[in-house]
Amino acid sequence: MGMTMTQKILAAHAGLDQVEAGQFIEAKLDAVLANDITGPVSIKQLPGMGADKVFDKDRVYLVPDHFTPNKDIKAAEQCKMMREFARSQELTNYFEVGRVGIEHALLPEQGLVTAGDVVIGADSHTCTYGALGAFSTGMGSTDVAAGMARGISWFKVPAALKFELTGKPAPWVSGKDIILHIIGMIGVEGARYMSMEFTGDGLQYLGMASRLTMANMAIEAGAKNGIFEVDDITLEYLKGRAKREPVVYKADPDAEYEQTFVIDLSSLRPTVSFPHLPDNTRTIDEVGDIQIDQVVIGSCTNGNIADMESAAEILKDRKVADHVRCIIIPGTQNVYLEAIRNGWAEIFIKAGAVFSTPTCGPCLGGHMGILAAGERAVTTTNRNFVGRMGHVDSEVYLASPAVAAASAVAGKIADPGKL
DSSP: OBOOHHHHHHHHHHTOSOOOTTOEEEEEOSEEEEETTTHHHHHHHTGGGTOSSOSOTTTEEEEOOSSTTTOSHHHHHHHHHHHHHHHHHTOSEEOOTTTOOOHHHHHHHTTOSOTTOEEEESSGGGGGGGGGTOEEEEOOHHHHHHHHHHSEEEEEOOEEEEEEEESOOOTTOOHHHHHHHHHHHHOTTTTTTEEEEEESGGGGGOOHHHHHHHHHGGGGGTOSEEEEOOOHHHHHHHTTTOSSOOOOOOOOTTBOOSEEEEEEGGGOOOEEEOTTOTTOEEEGGGOOOOBOSEEEEEHHHHOSHHHHHHHHHHHTTOOOOTTOEEEEEOSSHHHHHHHHHTTHHHHHHHHTOEEOOSOOGGGGTSSSSOBOTTOEEEESSSOOOTTTTBOTTOEEEEOOHHHHHHHHHHTBOOOGGGO
């Protein structure tokens, strides 16, 4: 029996010729990641494991992105612990404020993850790196501490769902619309502990920003990981960037999938996820009249250069509605600089938006854009659970950067093609 992309990567890292769904294995890790919320928990666990040193100072990544710049004393103490640990361990990849970015935008940009890697992180959206052809998944802080200490982790080999993407998306349809469509189709538990594997001739129309978005939100369908077939777009992105040589794994022709979905990208419309679950989706034509109070464009899901460009294209020579707060957050310092160089930052500010330093802040209801009771936000983030971005009586609508920017101008959820 053949293996899927994910199964091949796990087999190679476990030193096995073959693995199958449901099998428990131990696999070598190429990288271990934690942030300023989860990292301190992992750091505290290490002494109890008898570990004085991390397994490899070049492969443990600490990224203080959630509550930075520090929003309060507790956040400052968390970051201080990470900073001191990074110094004592002589970690190569600790990213201080001023150099930091949102972790899942930063690591691909910096070449710290590549095709064929096995990566774990103490953050559920670690699955983002599947866009590069890696197996990456989120784990609890204790498991991540063990990974930091040993450079090895345990896995239950996941079964897989295959998504064959065909056709060319229409204007203003991006990876965010595609993944919201898929989650709406299969549900928030539709891929529970499975690998979502993306392939098909439609991949040629999906840039890296769209792929990162889709892999990022695999967890919102309950998946263990999302992964894209490596193609020329992947290899071009990794060229001159990846710190390790990419290793390409392709699924065997007889690989076993629980189910195969064929999705014609040309038939999709901009899609919005209504409160309070990501699978509560409607196309832009089905939205109706939904007045809003806030728009957030950014996060680990949509903070890349292409996302900023899409927002700038909509906001150019337009104004944010008087009753709307529009907050734009680039994923990394490099994306921030690119927005300045290309004139997008000026477009955002002239439109009446806030242009922030990279931070996860509003996505998890941390800071930089908390919602009050009764308020509604359109956001390019990844979750819209009750109270996710503030008060339990607020509402979060998930959308693409284009839809979010159009909504900021219209003052209600709007079709970017009809402004």
